[in-house]
Amino acid sequence: MVDDRQDMPGGEGGPAVILVEPQLGENIGTAARAMANFGLTDLRLVTPRDGWPNERARAAASGADHVIDGVTVFDDLAAAIGDLSFVYATSARSRDMPKDVVGPGVAAERLRQRHGSGEATGILFGRERWGLTNEEIALADEIVTFPVNPDFASLNIAQAVLLMSYEWMSAGLDGALPTRFGLTRRDDPPASKADLIGLMEHLESALDEAGYFKPDHKRTALKHNLRAILQRAGFAEPEVKVLRGVVASLERRHERKGRND
Amino acid sequence: MVDDRQDMPGGEGGPAVILVEPQLGENIGTAARAMANFGLTDLRLVTPRDGWPNERARAAASGADHVIDGVTVFDDLAAAIGDLSFVYATSARSRDMPKDVVGPGVAAERLRQRHGSGEATGILFGRERWGLTNEEIALADEIVTFPVNPDFASLNIAQAVLLMSYEWMSAGLDGALPTRFGLTRRDDPPASKADLIGLMEHLESALDEAGYFKPDHKRTALKHNLRAILQRAGFAEPEVKVLRGVVASLERRHERKGRND
Numbered sequence: 414m415v416d417d418r419q420d421m422p423g424g425e426g427g428p429a430v431i432l433v434e435p436q437l438g439e440n441i442g443t444a445a446r447a448m449a450n451f452g453l454t455d456l457r458l459v460t461p462r463d464g465w466p467n468e469r470a471r472a473a474a475s476g477a478d479h480v481i482d483g484v485t486v487f488d489d490l491a492a493a494i495g496d497l498s499f500v501y502a503t504s505a506r507s508r509d510m511p512k513d514v515v516g517p518g519v520a521a522e523r524l525r526q527r528h529g530s531g532e533a534t535g536i537l538f539g540r541e542r543w544g545l546t547n548e549e550i551a552l553a554d555e556i557v558t559f560p561v562n563p564d565f566a567s568l569n570i571a572q573a574v575l576l577m578s579y580e581w582m583s584a585g586l587d588g589a590l591p592t593r594f595g596l597t598r599r600d601d602p603p604a605s606k607a608d609l610i611g612l613m614e615h616l617e618s619a620l621d622e623a624g625y626f627k628p629d630h631k632r633t634a635l636k637h638n639l640r641a642i643l644q645r646a647g648f649a650e651p652e653v654k655v656l657r658g659v660v661a662s663l664e665r666r667h668e669r670k671g672r673n674d
Numbered sequence: 675m676v677d678d679r680q681d682m683p684g685g686e687g688g689p690a691v692i693l694v695e696p697q698l699g700e701n702i703g704t705a706a707r708a709m710a711n712f713g714l715t716d717l718r719l720v721t722p723r724d725g726w727p728n729e730r731a732r733a734a735a736s737g738a739d740h741v742i743d744g745v746t747v748f749d750d751l752a753a754a755i756g757d758l759s760f761v762y763a764t765s766a767r768s769r770d771m772p773k774d775v776v777g778p779g780v781a782a783e784r785l786r787q788r789h790g791s792g793e794a795t796g797i798l799f800g801r802e803r804w805g806l807t808n809e810e811i812a813l814a815d816e817i818v819t820f821p822v823n824p825d826f827a828s829l830n831i832a833q834a835v836l837l838m839s840y841e842w843m844s845a846g847l848d849g850a851l852p853t854r855f856g857l858t859r860r861d862d863p864p865a866s867k868a869d870l871i872g873l874m875e876h877l878e879s880a881l882d883e884a885g886y887f888k889p890d891h892k893r894t895a896l897k898h899n900l901r902a903i904l905q906r907a908g909f910a911e912p913e914v915k916v917l918r919g920v921v922a923s924l925e926r927r928h929e930r931k932g933r934n935d
Contacts, residue, residue, distance in 0.1 A: 447833065449826040475828050511862070518844065560843050565710040567736050572708065572836055579837055582821050583779065616920070625923040642916060646907035655903060659877070662886040663924040 427581055428524050429455040429535035430574055431493050431500075433549060436462045436541050442473025442481070443571035444538075449477035451578035457493045457535075458486045490537070490549050495607035497535045499527045502545055502553035503573055505566055510547070511641045513555040520557040521580035532603055536577050538570050548633075551640045552606065554647075601649035608653045613640050615657060619664045688842055689785050690716040690796035691835055692754050692761075694810060697723045697802050703734025703742070704832035705799075710738035712839035718754045718796075719747045751798070751810050758796040760788045763806055763814035764834050766827055771808070774816040781818040782841035797838050799831050862910035869914045874901050876918055880925045 430448055435441050435458060445456055458465060465486045474481050487493035494500050501520050508514075515523070524534050537553055539545035550556065559568055559576060568576075604612075617626075617636060626632040648656065691709055696702050696719060706717055719726060726747045735742050748754035755761050762781050769775075776784070785795050798814055800806035811817065820829055820837060829837075865873075878887075878897060887893040909917070 446828060450820075450822045450829055450833075452823040475830075477826060477828070516844070516847075559711075559840075560847055561711045562713040562843070565738060567707060567738070568711055569736075572711075572833075575833055575836060576840055579820075579840075582823070583777070586777075586821055620920065620923055623923045623926060625920065638916060639920070642909070642913045645913075646909070648903070648907070652903045652906075655899060659881065659886065659900070660924075662881055662884045663921075665884060 426455070427453045427528060428501075429457050429494075429497060429533070430578075431457045431459065431490070431535050431537045432461070432570065432574075433459045433490055433537060433545060434462065434540045435538075435570065438463055438467040438469030439473045440541065440569065440571050441467060441484075442470040442475075442477075444574040445470065445474040445477045445480040445484075447571060447575035448578050449474075449480050450575075451582035453578050453581060454480055454483055455535075456480050456484045458484060459490050459493050460488060461486065490552060491606070491610050494535055494537075494552065495605060495610070497533045497606050498603040499524075499532050500535045500537060500553045500606065501555055501557045502537045502550040503539070503577070504544060504550060504556050504558055505561070505568065506544070508547065508550060508556065510550060510556065511638070512550075512553070512645070515555060515557055516560055517557055517576050517580040518584070520555070521577070521584035523555070524581060525584045533605075538573055541570060547637060551637045551644070552610070554644055601651050604648045604650045604653040608650060609643065609648065612648075612653050612656055612660070613643055616643075616660050619660055622664075687716070688714045688789060688795075689762075690718055690755075690758060690794070691839075692718045692720065692751070692796050692798045693722070693831060693835075694720045694751055694798060694806060695723065695801045696831065699724055699728040699730030700734045701802065701830065701832045702728060702745075703731040703736075703738075705835040706731070706735040706738045706741040706745075708832060708836035709839050710735075710741050711836075712843035714839050714842060715741055715744060716796075717741050717745050719745060720751050720754050721749060722747065751813060755796055755798075755813065758794045760785070760793050761796045761798060761814045762816055762818045762838075763798045763811040764800070764838070765805060765811065765817050765819055766822070766829065767805070769808065769811060769817060771811060771817065773811075773814070776816060776818055777821055778818055778837050778841040779845070781816070782838070782845035784816070785842060786845045799834055802831060862912050865909045865911045865914040869911060870904065870909065873909075873914050873917055873921070874904055877904075877921050880921050883925075 430444065430453060432441060432444065441458065441461065448454065448456060461467065465484065466481075471478070471481050501524070524536075527534050536557070537545060537549065539549070557577070559573065561568060616639070620626060626635050691705065691714060693702060693705060702719065702722065709715065709717060722728065726745065732739070732742050762785070785797075788795050797818070798806060798810065800810070818838070820834065822829060877900070881887060887896050
């Protein structure tokens with residue numbers, strides 16, 4: 414899928430831009446225009462308020478028709494990022510989450526590196542009014558935030574998309590990419606988000622039955638923490654398979670017990 | 675004049691933004707908003723088509739009232755830049771002019787340098803439809819151009835102002851984010867090998883009871899593979915604690931089951 418998109422007029426593929434529940438067609442269109450300016454083409458929408466297609470979006474895109482025509486719409490965020498293996502969440506606020514928080518320049522370099530080694534990547538942008546939920550951010554690998562003036566922090570989605578698209582383009586012009594992040598520690602392909610979310614949900618369901626998420630008021634925090642740990646581990650695809658087997662085995666444990674007793 | 679503005683809410687002064695014959699109030703307002711986000715406050719207009727003040731500009735500024743209130747209007751470009759000593763012209767097209775042409779990042783660094791040594795600086799942005807005339811560009815010291823996709827180059831004024839304002843802010847940070855956001859890396863201490871091995875052994879014993887390491891001749895290979903996965907994940911100390919809890923919970927699962935059945 415990503416390979417197809419490398420042949421699109423916008424250029425060389427690059428990260429998917431995922432807008433979560435965008436309200437205004439104008440913002441979708443302006444985001445598409447910003448992307449096209451910097452060679453990005455893969456725009457994904459999670460339940461846009463006014464449905465899709467949206468004529469206001471097309472008008473605001475000012476001719477970035479190849480981006481508008483290529484838009485894909487999803488019912489939930491997990492589906493929208495299912496085929497990606499490394500995702501940034503944009504956030505204006507500092508979140509109390511155990512994830513790396515970087516600026517747009519560093520984020521773009523890291524995206525370039527991963528893109529260069531064949532990973533499918535993406536950047537999440539939240540709702541106009543209140544951004545992304547903590548649960549949505551928990552699905553991302555790292556957080557990117559913008560170095561805005563603390564006394565007047567008011568970037569809209571389209572502006573945030575513009576800055577990330579611009580940094581993506583800029584990072585590609587620097588010639589050799591810095592090696593200081595040293596990402597690929599092995600040759601296995603990284604797990605897709607769909608696989609990783611599958612592991613999370615499997616483990617959560619097993620833990621649920623085991624009463625791990627008690628008391629109830631701690632449930633969400635415990636879940637986020639666990640997801641963050643699994644996220645950060647940066648598992649490869651075959652590793653996730655093994656871990657699914659581990660969880661399944663521990664799930665079945667009581668059945669064997671029962672049988673043997 | 676520039677010194678006064680250093681005390682304004684927007685921050686530290688910085689280059690003036692000069693819009694030459696802007697047509698749409700929305701663009702003026704969006705430019706003001708972009709400036710405010712990155713600490714710029716000195717917005718100058720050369721013969722705006724719809725006069726000044728402009729309510730559409732104020733509305734589009736989304737609260738950047740200090741920038742809108744501080745706008746100064748001029749009859750011609752020469753007057754607008756009269757008090758400045760170093761000026762960039764933005765241009766989408768490459769111009770056949772004997773001037774340095776640089777990207778936004780380099781431009782921002784040069785502006786910072788001059789600003790730091792007390793120079794009053796500015797950045798010119800042209801008309802929506804056709805930019806700046808060669809005569810206007812001749813008044814500038816250097817040209818800044820944006821690294822846009824040649825197949826789709828369609829930045830509007832407000833987007834260009836946003837990128838330059840962003841680069842101005844970034845150049846002042848040397849890669850760091852403003853302190854209110856903090857560059858929070860994961861600073862948990864890495865797990866000790868003892869902790870990690872404790873986790874491995876705990877998981878292995880649970881899996882052993884579950885019959886995971888069957889058939890026997892695969893036992894060693896399965897174990898090594900699992901250990902390698904846990905090793906590579908590079909867990910931090912508190913993460914290992916959480917994972918111990920996860921394993922313990924799944925171990926106790928059958929007991930709860932038994933108790934409840």
